[in-house]
Amino acid sequence: MSEEIFAPLAGAIIAINIEVGATVEEDEQAFVIEAMKMETVVYCPCDGCVKGINVKLGDKVEEDDVLAIIDA
């Protein structure tokens, strides 16, 4: 069963703290998005293994874009 990490708001990806294949825990810091000169952390929604990451550093994302997929 996989869960997706959605972008909670529009902005630019300024940090990616997870890797494909890594094991992550719920509430771990996954990404940092910059919007309105503010950094917003996006957290992992569940425990699991990172199946794929859809963005790279500097990408501009919209609200609800899928940033990564986690296999729970």
Added chain:
Amino acid sequence: MGNDLLAVFQMAGLFYLTPGMLMMWLIGSVLIYLAIAKGYEPLLLLPIGFGIILANLPLAGLMEPGEGLLWRFYHYGIQWEIIPPIIFLGVGALTDFGPLLAKPVLIFLGAGAQAGVYLAFFAARTIGFDLNEAATIGIIGGADGPTTIFLATKLAPHMLGSCAVAAYSYMALVPILQPPVMRLLTTSRERTIRMKKGRKVTQLERIIFPIVATLVIILLVPAAAPLMAMLMLGNLFREAKVVERLTHASQNELLNIVTIFLGLPVGATMNAEAFFKPKVIFIFLFGLVAFIVSTAAGVLLAKVMNLFRKEKINPLLGAAGVSAVPMSARVVHKVGARYDKKNYLLMFAMGPNVAGVIGTVIAAGVFLTLLG
């Protein structure tokens, strides 16, 4: 030859310095320090601070009516009410009304947060300020620099400098002033309310909004026309997506150029005679009260609205009705995140934030209609 040398010596401004001027140099320097060392609204406070120093240099005549360089910037840029509306053209080009259109109910928070404006108006009246002065002090609570400058120029030009400094200083202090008020008026459960996502806003809506808003607001409050027209034109540029060169110029070159010519003459109006009046301390006091009451009013209004709504609004959003864009929206997000780190309030907070800009312009238009 000796006489000429003596004349040059005697015309040095040095001998005409007064203690008042030296005090104003200090004040100007403090603003420059706050801008550079503390990052307080540097785009405005730096030129304002320097303008204050320049206006308090004897014999330089920079603010000499009819002749002075800074007087010309002031007269043609500010007294002719050209620069604040052009700033608003840039603001409109930078503003995204999407979050407001996605959750239109948030417009009430932008309106409610103007309560501080009216409270400060009445408070200033009781102290003894006349109607025009009280209105100008009140509008500081709208947290909008160009609107404050626009209204002060029309109603109380002798207070222009002080009101502008108060407005920009309190905007810079929003991260310090707002959170205690927000925490005092909300329960921990209310602070963690998650907002349901707003509806999708179509491109057509984004284009129609500035046109309709212009018509509706200017028909109701014609005195708000200069600011509202330029704000909505800038926004139309942005949303039309076919005039990217104009949008870009409005957001960047034009906005940056007029910002230079806004701060400098505003600071230059603050000479020692104008500033060292006992009344001036009340400008800063009531301006602060206006900010705090506006924050409280926005939060309380959200709580009242929740009594009638199935889908609750996080009351913290009310504080974003104080239209220091995007500072108060950021503050709302940060306060919310302290209690629930996965509560992403920023984009929701932009709704009341941009609504507050419109609210403040309307409040200024109302004052102008009644008093101008």
